[in-house]
Amino acid sequence: MLDDFKELFRDKNIPEGTIAKYADDFSKIVLGTIYTDMVERLTPEEDQQFAALLKERKFDELTVFVKAKYTDEDFAKLLETKISPIADEYVQMMTAA
Amino acid sequence: MRVMKKPPKFEVIEGGKSESFEDRHIEDTTRGVESPESDIESAYTPEQAVEKAHQGFIAKHRAKIEAVAMVAAAAGIGVVGGQQIMQWLQESDPGSMRTMTIGAQALFGAITMSTVGTLSGMAMNKIRNKFTDRRAREELNQKQREEFRRNYTA
Numbered sequence: 001m002l003d004d005f006k007e008l009f010r011d012k013n014i015p016e017g018t019i020a021k022y023a024d025d026f027s028k029i030v031l032g033t034i035y036t037d038m039v040e041r042l043t044p045e046e047d048q049q050f051a052a053l054l055k056e057r058k059f060d061e062l063t064v065f066v067k068a069k070y071t072d073e074d075f076a077k078l079l080e081t082k083i084s085p086i087a088d089e090y091v092q093m094m095t096a097a
Numbered sequence: 098m099r100v101m102k103k104p105p106k107f108e109v110i111e112g113g114k115s116e117s118f119e120d121r122h123i124e125d126t127t128r129g130v131e132s133p134e135s136d137i138e139s140a141y142t143p144e145q146a147v148e149k150a151h152q153g154f155i156a157k158h159r160a161k162i163e164a165v166a167m168v169a170a171a172a173g174i175g176v177v178g179g180q181q182i183m184q185w186l187q188e189s190d191p192g193s194m195r196t197m198t199i200g201a202q203a204l205f206g207a208i209t210m211s212t213v214g215t216l217s218g219m220a221m222n223k224i225r226n227k228f229t230d231r232r233a234r235e236e237l238n239q240k241q242r243e244e245f246r247r248n249y250t251a
Contacts, residue, residue, distance in 0.1 A: 032162035039175035
């Protein structure tokens, strides 16, 4: 994913450390967006579990956690309707800059 | 042979042409910055333009996520994860107190919502009791009137 991300900033003379920071910020927005969609499906215990994984930055486990809350179809829909538009917007903004 | 004078490499835009914030901002950022085309779009270096676009994107979506997290907290769902999300997002802009303020509002919102629920319940009970009391008094009055009529109007 970081390679795709780096490609966005090709020819813009952006240091790799800054690109890594951008990737980190972007992933926060994506996960935040997923959380806001998922929140109504969570019990209080699951909510705490999600917060703990987020705090410890266990991203692989977070992915498993999120997928477990959705059917394959629902998860594909989430990606298509909520995440893809955000990614598209980011790509457009960064390539236009 | 005439030698053409080279154009200046750096361009300083004179101030005082416009009073708008945008114009003042552009004037400030272009001082001493190489300006190849001397138009407004060249006021930022590519790095500055990317940074500005990135920050704009983060601010826009962060605000949206914070708002949803706040509503979720007020509704009593997703409180812990919402707080963690807001703390996490704050790392993108450590200088800002805004996220912390919204976090506090979310907590306050959760308390207020539950308080409002309790108060509404109490208010409803009071209204119901008053209504019941009034009806009881009316029934009593009716009985007293009937008794009065029976005893003294025959």
